[in-house]
Amino acid sequence: MSRQQIVFNNVSFRYADDEPWVLKDVSFTIDSDQWVAIIGHNGSGKSTIAKLINGLLFPDQGEIVVHGITVNAETVWDVRKKVGMVFQNPDNQFVGTTVRDDVAFGLENRGEPREVMVERIANSLKSVRMSEYTLHEPHRLSGGQKQRVAIAGVLVIQPDVIILDEATAMLDPKGRKEIMATVNDVRAEHDLNLVTITHDLNEIIQADRVIVMNEGQVWLETEPRDLFTRENVLREIGLDVPFVAKLANQLQLVDQAWSQEPLNQKELLDALWTYNSTK
Known part of the structure; x- marks a missing residue:
């Protein structure tokens, strides 16, 4: 069985025919059980990659394969069973009046039996250390707590891949550190693929691989330790170590x-x- 969990084959994308290409002939693979960070300055195409993986967008050229499924309009719901996303602003993801109701939403859509839902909700909230907030209103939580609930809401559907799309951008340094520690614990516990989209290089230290995007193209693929030795060239594309x-x-x-x-x-x-x- 192939270890390739996510494959981009010569993918290009633009938001409209009269607009410039956001991605230009992008190719890479992400293997099972890897934590891959995709970094780049604003406008480099990294968040577009996240939306393409989850079928929120479809490529204009090329092919994307997720867990053996080619991503297109016909397969998008199958793909989304494999991929969960946590966005920059967790308030945009909340649909329930309590933490428990919100985490349950994905399971309700899938028609899971109540006994299964109860167990999975409890396990997911425990994984992100939010068990005591089960009956709290999501909008009254702190920024870091909201992101933990958002992660639990993704984790409960048991995806193969979790994507964090600038998920710590609205948090203070302490909140960012707590969320990244939570994510690392969850990944180790559940044996997940993790893809983090960020422009903050402090968040990629524990990643297995780094894909650096610049002007819609893959500029570099390497490991964090090697990347940090390239301080001068990173500064040229708007990044800092x-x-x-x-x-x-x-x-x-x-x-x-x-x-x-x-x-x-x-x-x-x-x-x-x-x-x-x-x-």
């Missing part, structure tokens, strides 16, 4: 004996300890 990577890159310029590429503060501290021990 996290502080830890900046500091490591500056140390490399000062002393070529420094060869570490830390991804987070702990790795940086460990590298500095080793580096100083050799002096």
Whole structure:
């Protein structure tokens, strides 16, 4: 069985015939169980990719295959059983008067038996640490809590792929950190494909692969550790690396004996300890 969960074959897209191409001959694959981050500046085409995966849009040219299903108007509902999306503003996704009702919505649409719904809702809310808010009104929650409920609403339908489309953009730094920690825990627990769409490179540290979009094309495919060494070229396309990577890159310029590429503060501290021990 193929490990390819999502395949883009020479995909091009524009929103109208008289408008420029948003995506131009884009090809990539995402394997099962991978966390892939798709990054790029505003207008690079990354959010359009998310909507194409879920069948909210269809390509003008090329082919998209999700879990062995070619995405088109006839297959879109089959595809959406495999793919769940969490958007930037969770308020736009809420349909229930309570957290429980909102998480139940997807299951009700699928006609799941009540006993199945009760169990899945409880498990999904537990996974995102929102069990005690079952009877709360979604709109009265904090931004981070709302996103957790939105993730639970996707998780409850048991998709193979979860897409986070700028899902932390409206949160403060603490909220962003909490949501990314929740997402990582959920992925590990449920063995999911995760696709994150973002322009914040702090959010891609734990990803397996990174696809960098620029002007509607795949500019680079690599791993986070390698990406952060390309600070100068990333700045040219409107992106900036996290502080830890900046500091490591500056140390490399000062002393070529420094060869570490830390991804987070702990790795940086460990590298500095080793580096100083050799002096």
